[in-house]
Amino acid sequence: MKVKGVNLGNWLVLEKWMSPSLFDGTTAEDEYYLPTQLSKEVYEAKIKIHRSEYITERDFTRIKSMGMDAVRIPVPYFIFGDREPFIGCIEELDKAFNWAEKYGLQILIDLHTAPDSQNGFDNGGISGICKWSQDPDEVEFELTVLERLAKRYGTRKGLWGIEILNEPILEDMWESMNVAERYPAVDPEKAKGTKPNTMEFIRGFYLEAYDRIRKHMPEEKYVVFHDAFRLKAWKDFMREEKYKNVVLDTHQYLMVAEMNGCEQNVENYVSYVEELKKDIAEMQEYFPVICGEWCLFNSLTVGHDTKGGQTVLNGVEGLSEECISAETKKEIYNTLAKAMLDAWDAGSGYFYWSYKLLTDTVNTPGWVGWDSWDLGRCVDFGWFPIEK
Amino acid sequence: MKVKGVNLGNWLVLEKWMSPSLFDGTTAEDEYYLPTQLSKEVYEAKIKIHRSEYITERDFTRIKSMGMDAVRIPVPYFIFGDREPFIGCIEELDKAFNWAEKYGLQILIDLHTAPDSQNGFDNGGISGICKWSQDPDEVEFELTVLERLAKRYGTRKGLWGIEILNEPILEDMWESMNVAERYPAVDPEKAKGTKPNTMEFIRGFYLEAYDRIRKHMPEEKYVVFHDAFRLKAWKDFMREEKYKNVVLDTHQYLMVAEMNGCEQNVENYVSYVEELKKDIAEMQEYFPVICGEWCLFNSLTVGHDTKGGQTVLNGVEGLSEECISAETKKEIYNTLAKAMLDAWDAGSGYFYWSYKLLTDTVNTPGWVGWDSWDLGRCVDFGWFPIEK
Numbered sequence: 001m002k003v004k005g006v007n008l009g010n011w012l013v014l015e016k017w018m019s020p021s022l023f024d025g026t027t028a029e030d031e032y033y034l035p036t037q038l039s040k041e042v043y044e045a046k047i048k049i050h051r052s053e054y055i056t057e058r059d060f061t062r063i064k065s066m067g068m069d070a071v072r073i074p075v076p077y078f079i080f081g082d083r084e085p086f087i088g089c090i091e092e093l094d095k096a097f098n099w100a101e102k103y104g105l106q107i108l109i110d111l112h113t114a115p116d117s118q119n120g121f122d123n124g125g126i127s128g129i130c131k132w133s134q135d136p137d138e139v140e141f142e143l144t145v146l147e148r149l150a151k152r153y154g155t156r157k158g159l160w161g162i163e164i165l166n167e168p169i170l171e172d173m174w175e176s177m178n179v180a181e182r183y184p185a186v187d188p189e190k191a192k193g194t195k196p197n198t199m200e201f202i203r204g205f206y207l208e209a210y211d212r213i214r215k216h217m218p219e220e221k222y223v224v225f226h227d228a229f230r231l232k233a234w235k236d237f238m239r240e241e242k243y244k245n246v247v248l249d250t251h252q253y254l255m256v257a258e259m260n261g262c263e264q265n266v267e268n269y270v271s272y273v274e275e276l277k278k279d280i281a282e283m284q285e286y287f288p289v290i291c292g293e294w295c296l297f298n299s300l301t302v303g304h305d306t307k308g309g310q311t312v313l314n315g316v317e318g319l320s321e322e323c324i325s326a327e328t329k330k331e332i333y334n335t336l337a338k339a340m341l342d343a344w345d346a347g348s349g350y351f352y353w354s355y356k357l358l359t360d361t362v363n364t365p366g367w368v369g370w371d372s373w374d375l376g377r378c379v380d381f382g383w384f385p386i387e388k
Numbered sequence: 389m390k391v392k393g394v395n396l397g398n399w400l401v402l403e404k405w406m407s408p409s410l411f412d413g414t415t416a417e418d419e420y421y422l423p424t425q426l427s428k429e430v431y432e433a434k435i436k437i438h439r440s441e442y443i444t445e446r447d448f449t450r451i452k453s454m455g456m457d458a459v460r461i462p463v464p465y466f467i468f469g470d471r472e473p474f475i476g477c478i479e480e481l482d483k484a485f486n487w488a489e490k491y492g493l494q495i496l497i498d499l500h501t502a503p504d505s506q507n508g509f510d511n512g513g514i515s516g517i518c519k520w521s522q523d524p525d526e527v528e529f530e531l532t533v534l535e536r537l538a539k540r541y542g543t544r545k546g547l548w549g550i551e552i553l554n555e556p557i558l559e560d561m562w563e564s565m566n567v568a569e570r571y572p573a574v575d576p577e578k579a580k581g582t583k584p585n586t587m588e589f590i591r592g593f594y595l596e597a598y599d600r601i602r603k604h605m606p607e608e609k610y611v612v613f614h615d616a617f618r619l620k621a622w623k624d625f626m627r628e629e630k631y632k633n634v635v636l637d638t639h640q641y642l643m644v645a646e647m648n649g650c651e652q653n654v655e656n657y658v659s660y661v662e663e664l665k666k667d668i669a670e671m672q673e674y675f676p677v678i679c680g681e682w683c684l685f686n687s688l689t690v691g692h693d694t695k696g697g698q699t700v701l702n703g704v705e706g707l708s709e710e711c712i713s714a715e716t717k718k719e720i721y722n723t724l725a726k727a728m729l730d731a732w733d734a735g736s737g738y739f740y741w742s743y744k745l746l747t748d749t750v751n752t753p754g755w756v757g758w759d760s761w762d763l764g765r766c767v768d769f770g771w772f773p774i775e776k
Binding site for chain 1: 430
């Protein structure tokens with residue numbers, strides 16, 4: 001099995017930096033606080049227009065024409081519309097299945113958020129909070145979402161698989177990302193008791209989730225679990241015969257390499273990726289390994305140290321004028337794309353993060369260089385190689 | 389001079405069929421009635437999100453990568469925000485200029501609507517009404533919009549030209565389109581006095597508009613006028629020395645050919661286009677001629693007679709299942725693209741209508757075949773040839 005795919009990030013799970021104008025007129029930094037600052041009607045109007053315009057049929061034809069096989073679609077825990085004040089989006093996912101099947105793509109459904117969050121990231125739904133795993137009722141709720149998804153789409157031709165939970169965080173990543181400072185909680189009261197998940201919990205949750213999903217989803221479809229930022233910690237996991245077609249998902253960004261001390265030059269980036277390739281090859285003995293999130297973004301091509309991928313939204317100044325020539329940029333990106341695609345090829349493939357972002361590098365100060373997160377632009381610029 | 393371009397239709401001037409969900413929850417058929425059925429806040433929220441997501445920086449990089457030189461941007465008469473309840477969009481056009489200049493594209497600003505309309509089409513702003521030219525104050529207002537546009541952008545590198553007014557209608561097209569029935573007026577009282585413009589008025593308006601625009605826009609930029617659906621009626625127009633770089637714009641759709649009796653097969657479409665090519669070559673002796681709107685759409689490829697391009701929105705039933713094979717479709721579109729591009733090449737180039745539409749041919753019944761209006765999809769499917 002080999003998959004080439006791309007994420008439809010920021011469609012059904014919002015990330016402010018990927019479409020800032022959705023947050024205009026509010027001070028909200030994440031999906032959770034957006035409806036608290038808008039009337040019900042205005043919130044609904046914004047969300048519905050966003051969902052109906054951000055990803056449409058024509059994006060599926062474009063993705064197919066890029067040579068991709070699949071899309072990974074992040075969905076929120078409130079997808080079924082049973083968590084006020086949030087608005088469900090199951091109809092949008094229904095449409096996506098029809099588009100995918102018409103144009104020969106498959107969908108990996110990725111449950112990307114949980115009530116009170118599994119990681120405290122802005123893209124976990126609520127910044128600075130990480131308490132979901134401590135609440136058995138909400139853990140159970142999350143399992144019912146997975147079950148309902150498996151029931152609704154389990155036998156669809158357009159289904160590639162279901163990913164149990166995006167990026168549940170453990171102690172080590174909690175520290176190295178410095179979550180509490182990078183994503184400060186709006187409400188300290190609500191943040192009380194926030195802490196990273198335990199490995200014991202995550203493993204137990206994955207096992208239970210597998211059973212719940214498989215009840216409704218045939219064995220030829222994949223159950224995907226995220227490595228919780230510990231790629232090599234799963235050698236003794238799900239070794240029993242009953243676990244079929246389980247995929248290990250690892251997310252690999254050069255900004256994380258930088259955060260961990262990788263020097264900001266092409267040679268070191270490539271060495272880093274070559275090491276990674278070895279780890280992937282090693283884990284591929286245990287599970288098909290996919291790199292479910294990655295991109296070409298790095299500080300070298302931006303033109304300054306982004307401190308691990310931080311932006312003006314995190315209070316880190318960015319550039320407003322290009323300082324790297326178009327030729328040099330292309331050269332760097334082409335070299336990195338080659339190395340990274342080669343590493344994912346030691347596993348079972350990849351999903352680029354992300355297909356599309358609306359971030360405006362021309363009209364909003366500080367965003368020069370952030371276009372490389374956008375696969376569409378990477379293809380337009382010739383940064384990312386596509387075979388027809 | 390030769391220009392290859394595409395329209396950014398439905399961005400700043402709405403057409404319901406191109407993004408139906410913007411009209412969800414209302415019975416409005418056009419831009420004029422949309423705000424009458426929504427609260428001010430909801431109207432604003434919808435319009436702002438639409439504008440910020442429909443066309444963004446990444447569309448300019450895509451259009452450039454398609455090998456285009458320019459975009460034609462339809463703008464409404466209320467672009468400057470001085471016509472309540474409509475919301476201005478000059479900031480969006482400002483952004484577009486910055487994107488265009490960054491990525492090496494040029495912009496043809498196309499004033500697409502007038503108060504009480506110049507044609508009665510849905511895309512003229514208000515269906516079934518055509519009274520603008522009878523009101524001297526509104527005629528003057530329209531001229532001030534052109535002046536303000538020329539003043540603001542006249543010397544911008546990214547400006548290709550300004551088009552005085554989109555598709556002002558005369559008696560003959562009024563009859564053959566059967567405007568009163570195809571676009572029925574919502575308010576018969578308001579429609580009273582509606583009638584097509586006179587050629588005398590249009591000519592006078594174009595002459596006045598030229599002077600007003602040229603006051604602020606250097607001679608190397610183009611002033612574009614639409615042929616009012618009479619391509620060959622302009623041989624004695626603007627012959628004087630003072631008129632510099634004036635471009636004649638003609639819009640040519642196969643659905644209009646069909647409406648006028650052209651049989652629905654490839655041979656007849658091609659013959660029709662070859663005749664057109666002769667007319668364009670003839671008029672090219674007088675002005676550089678562009679085909680400012682055209683597309684590959686035709687009834688043959690849809691699979692049934694669309695009665696001159698009518699849809700479920702006009703009460704004409706469409707297809708919900710493909711009945712033409714993908715191979716046949718591609719063959720037909722490739723043949724037509726070749727013939728049409730060749731015809732525009734006898735003039736000074738073209739702008740495809742349109743770059744993008746959100747019309748969903750999979751999930752909404754009746755829209756099979758309408759994807760050929762979308763240049764993005766035409767390129768994805770290999771229907772439209774692009775040179776890199």
